[in-house]
Amino acid sequence: MAGLPPLSHGEVMSVGSYNAFLQTTLPPEHRIYDPDTESFESSMETFLTAFPRGFAIEVLDVDSGPPKITFKFRHWGYMEGPFKGHPPHGQRIEFFGVCIFHVDEEIKVEKIDGVFVAWGLNFRGV
Template identity: 85%
Template structure:
């Protein structure tokens, strides 16, 4: 987690774009985003926005507490955000 918070010191926000169903299984589309302003696993920061879109399902109990969460997203799309980095381009 420290590696990730170093790469995104201002945070990695989540935005709920659409809600598809209500309790007890809440399905929604989300966008996670942040600016890569710190190094990430040997790759220098590029200061650009990195974002990821996906779908999540929260399984909640009668008190609306999340018992289980399932996330579905394309990892390659997220990692592509790091390609702006000179080390990743091979320069």
Template identity: 75%
Template sequence: MASTETGGDKYRSFMHGEGEKNTVWRHGAPPNYDIVNKLFEEERTKEWPDGSLEEKVQRLLKTWEMEMIHKVRPDDQKSVHSQGFTASTNGMKPLTRKEWTAIGGYNAFLATKLPPEHRIYDPDKETVDSGMSTFLTAFPRGFAIEVLDVYSGPPRVAFKFRHWGYMEGPFKGHPPHGQRVEFFGVCVFHVS
């Protein structure tokens, strides 16, 4: 595992080093996860042994999320294969890497079939930058994520996750309340 002393991240791959020297980052440099890593370490409910399937899936999840949000060019995303990649959330149509990157990770993650009048956050009206700004403002310590259970191993990895943060900033006209906001989900990665 990379350490923070060498410019790496304890929980994510493909952020630093020779392989990333030509990576185009959304904000000009790799993101710094120190604050959200601290939140993760303080409040996680599972601590997986290094090298376990659960730890590997958690690293893959965190790396994939980082790449989808922060790497501008799909070809810089190393946690997924260039050809044949698709991802979908909430029963929406699968998106290619290029489509996902174009609309932004937050908008892709929050895609919904809810009627517009029932959406507090409407990904159809947001840009990559406005979506990122909205969530970084509302959750300044970030939104931690952990793997709770892994139900099946490769090549089809099914797992349950927990995603949480504290609303310490305003969100779409709603004042900050400082309370934890969390949700749970199930995900399937097809890996080779």
């Protein structure tokens, strides 16, 4: 993710989707959320607490497809619970990005080449 080595489907399931998709090369002291220090369980607890109505992903555009699917997405939710020591503010949190999936003949994801947050990262108040 984000310029890091690709993860297999099994690796994503092992670490949890939030941790897999929020991998970063930022130094730890600059991370609002550090997937390297979170487990599958703690990541679910963190995001379900902060976004009790969910943290939805919306596919905005599919640019190529199968077996290599490239798509643009929006990930968003309303911060109605605390997030890593930051109090809730009720505002929408959203970011946009591009992702590349490699799928098999049954359209099951085999590999994710990357998630690139392209624009609009908005963690206002966090």
